[in-house]
Amino acid sequence: MSFKKVSVIGLGYIGLPTAAVVASRGIEVVGVDVNPKAVETINEGNIHIVEPDLDIVVRGVVSTGNLRATTIPEPAEAFMIAVPTPFKEGNSPDLSYIQAAANAIAPVLEKGNLVILESTSPVGATEKMAAWLAEARPDLTFPQDAGENADIKVAHCPERVLPGYVLQELVANDRVIGGLSKACSEKAVELYKTFVRGECIITNARTAEMAKLTENSFRDVNIAFANELSMISDKLKINVWELIKLANRHPRVNILNPGPGVGGHCIAVDPWFIVDSCPDEAKIIRQARLTNDSKPHYVIDQVAKAADEFKRPVIACLGLAFKADIDDLRESPAVQIVEELANKNIGQVFAVEPNVVSIPEKLVHAGVELTTLDLALERANIVVVLVDHKQFREADKTQLVTKVVFDTRGII
Numbered sequence: 001m002s003f004k005k006v007s008v009i010g011l012g013y014i015g016l017p018t019a020a021v022v023a024s025r026g027i028e029v030v031g032v033d034v035n036p037k038a039v040e041t042i043n044e045g046n047i048h049i050v051e052p053d054l055d056i057v058v059r060g061v062v063s064t065g066n067l068r069a070t071t072i073p074e075p076a077e078a079f080m081i082a083v084p085t086p087f088k089e090g091n092s093p094d095l096s097y098i099q100a101a102a103n104a105i106a107p108v109l110e111k112g113n114l115v116i117l118e119s120t121s122p123v124g125a126t127e128k129m130a131a132w133l134a135e136a137r138p139d140l141t142f143p144q145d146a147g148e149n150a151d152i153k154v155a156h157c158p159e160r161v162l163p164g165y166v167l168q169e170l171v172a173n174d175r176v177i178g179g180l181s182k183a184c185s186e187k188a189v190e191l192y193k194t195f196v197r198g199e200c201i202i203t204n205a206r207t208a209e210m211a212k213l214t215e216n217s218f219r220d221v222n223i224a225f226a227n228e229l230s231m232i233s234d235k236l237k238i239n240v241w242e243l244i245k246l247a248n249r250h251p252r253v254n255i256l257n258p259g260p261g262v263g264g265h266c267i268a269v270d271p272w273f274i275v276d277s278c279p280d281e282a283k284i285i286r287q288a289r290l291t292n293d294s295k296p297h298y299v300i301d302q303v304a305k306a307a308d309e310f311k312r313p314v315i316a317c318l319g320l321a322f323k324a325d326i327d328d329l330r331e332s333p334a335v336q337i338v339e340e341l342a343n344k345n346i347g348q349v350f351a352v353e354p355n356v357v358s359i360p361e362k363l364v365h366a367g368v369e370l371t372t373l374d375l376a377l378e379r380a381n382i383v384v385v386l387v388d389h390k391q392f393r394e395a396d397k398t399q400l401v402t403k404v405v406f407d408t409r410g411i412i
């Protein structure tokens with residue numbers, strides 16, 4: 001095996017499963033994270049995120065010594081960087097986490113190493129990362145100057161796993177691998193081949209960056225279309241779920257589902273990276289973001305109107321996560337809706353989120369109470385389905401007959 005020691009920088013939703021899967025192939029993996037609590041948890045053989053079966057794999061590879069976590073980078077043959085890439089005020093990408101990770105690994109880099117940027121990144125970020133590394137290590141050569149013969153190989157390999165199915169998709173999905181040179185791509189393919197069963201397709205770094213942004217923008221635009229249809233359908237008194245089902249009977253039509261908005265760390269963020277690079281050209285992509293971002297306000301207005309018919313109603317909001325069957329509340333339209341409904345002070349707001357044990361401070365502050373599905377349904381006058389969690393899909397719907405129901409996910 002050509003890689004004996006690999007380091008994964010950032011042990012979150014992407015980095016930890018990646019580290020565990022690579023370690024499960026018998027490679028020594030050192031996971032690095034700036035969060036000492038996460039490092040401690042992992043070294044105890046436990047996990048700090050929710051992802052099916054990940055606890056089993058992590059426990060296994062920690063107990064065999066194949067995976068260990070630390071806060072301080074150490075030498076390795078390959079470094080896989082999976083740190084956050086959020087956007088800043090004004091929707092421009094925040095590359096400071098990548099820069100911090102590059103600066104952290106630079107002192108331990110050695111000739112022959114491979115550095116892979118896995119974080120979803122705007123076009124040009126991999127080149128920037130290589131420049132930061134080169135600045136910190138003038139004693140080594142990098143592909144931007146030394147081409148195919150560089151001491152350090154650098155590539156971008158975007159991650160496209162689906163939360164909830166990460167362990168399967170990490171192995172089964174095809175990978176787009178964009179090196180800063182052909183030699184960089186080939187070395188990166190060698191690493192991915194140690195754990196990926198899907199095809200590893202070579203391109204350049206800029207195209208690989210854009211491929212990931214394109215995938216998520218495609219979905220965002222398609223969901224914006226569905227969300228626009230849902231608002232049009234409300235106005236025209238048409239059931240949007242039936243409408244989409246019928247339209248999708250056409251062999252070349254495939255409309256995605258509307259919802260309360262678009263959330264998460266990917267689809268709600270990545271299209272802005274394209275808009276930021278090409279503001280004059282990315283018109284549809286920008287409008288889709290605006291349409292999807294406006295959907296929570298539409299839901300809030302509808303619920304507020306219904307609440308007017310009651311004297312301080314109990315409003316049960318089902319789900320806080322940004323999508324079904326996960327615990328990730330980041331950029332979640334459900335959180336936004338629940339918070340704004342509570343701040344309107346139009347009634348008592350209950351939140352039901354079976355995948356978390358506590359709710360964000362801002363919700364507690366707004367007076368939101370986290371409760372069970374049974375209690376919420378028993379007490380509610382208004383029920384707002386915000387996430388199609390399994391527990392809600394399978395719940396007894398007869399209780400809802402006497403309630404005012406807003407089903408933003410089409411599960412009822």
Ligand SMILES: NC(=O)c1ccc[n+]([C@@H]2O[C@H](COP(=O)([O-])OP(=O)(O)OC[C@H]3O[C@@H](n4cnc5c(N)ncnc54)[C@H](O)[C@@H]3O)[C@@H](O)[C@H]2O)c1
Nearest residue numbers: 010011012013014033034035082083085100101119120159
């Ligand atoms: N979560 C997903 O489903 C998903 C899917 C595809 C791609 N991505 C992309 O993968 C990247 C990582 O996302 P995530 O969901 O794993 O984020 P995350 O927030 O779950 O994890 C990131 C981790 O990096 C750590 N970190 C931050 N700065 C660091 C540094 N300088 N050195 C070491 N560790 C550092 C954080 O403490 C955290 O544990 C992002 O670019 C994201 O867009 C995420």
